[in-house]
Amino acid sequence: xxxxxxxxxxxxxxxxxxxxxxxxxxxxxxxxxxxxxxxxxxxxxxxxxxxxxxxxxxxxxxxxxxxxxxxxxxxxxxxxxxxxxxxxxxxxxxxxxxxxxxxxxxxxxxxxxxxxxxxxxxxx
Numbered sequence: 001x002x003x004x005x006x007x008x009x010x011x012x013x014x015x016x017x018x019x020x021x022x023x024x025x026x027x028x029x030x031x032x033x034x035x036x037x038x039x040x041x042x043x044x045x046x047x048x049x050x051x052x053x054x055x056x057x058x059x060x061x062x063x064x065x066x067x068x069x070x071x072x073x074x075x076x077x078x079x080x081x082x083x084x085x086x087x088x089x090x091x092x093x094x095x096x097x098x099x100x101x102x103x104x105x106x107x108x109x110x111x112x113x114x115x116x117x118x119x120x121x122x123x124x
Contacts, residue, residue, distance in 0.1 A: 002098050002113040004027055007092060009118030016122075021113060022079040022096030029053070029074055033099045036070060036081045037108060037115075038092035045095070047106040049081065055099050059104045064090075087121045093117040 008020040020036070028034065035050030049060045049070040058070050069082040079096050097111035105111070 001025075002032065002097050004028075004098060004113055004115035005113040006094065006096050006118040009120045011121045011123065012086055014086060014088055014122055014124050015083070017084045018086065019118060020081040020083065020094055020118060020120070022081075024077045024079060024096075024098070026077055028077060028098055029079075031073055031100075032113070033101055033103070033105045034072065034079050035046065035099070035105065035111065036079075036094060036096055036110075038090075038094045038120075040089075040092040043092075044059075045108050047108065048094070050105055051079075052104060053102050057104070059106070061106075083120070086120075088122045088124045091120060091122050095120050 003025045005023045033053045035049040039045040067085045071080045095117045098113040099105045099111040
């Protein structure tokens with residue numbers, strides 16, 4: 001079982017920045033591909049970003065490319081999402097997740113472990 005606990009969500013003005021954290025179980029990054037997803041009210045959960053298991057390559061949804069940065073700290077077992085130039089349409093509950101397998105994984109169904117989510121609200 002993989003534990004994943006998000007934190008860092010808040011209310012922020014448009015144009016501002018936030019950094020989300022996801023504390024994971026030891027060795028999660030060695031065994032799983034990890035990523036961030038988000039779900040806005042009335043919408044399906046959508047892919048935001050992922051970092052690959054072996055090569056640490058990063059991949060982003062077009063809607064966040066150039067504004068968000070995913071990273072991880074192995075010794076701290078923590079995944080991060082730095083969000084800059086936030087827009088009202090970024091408002092959502094943000095989830096971190098882990099998927100068995102290699103390479104870029106963007107499909108929600110392939111992720112086996114999920115955190116409880118953290119709310120990000122961007123005011124205009």
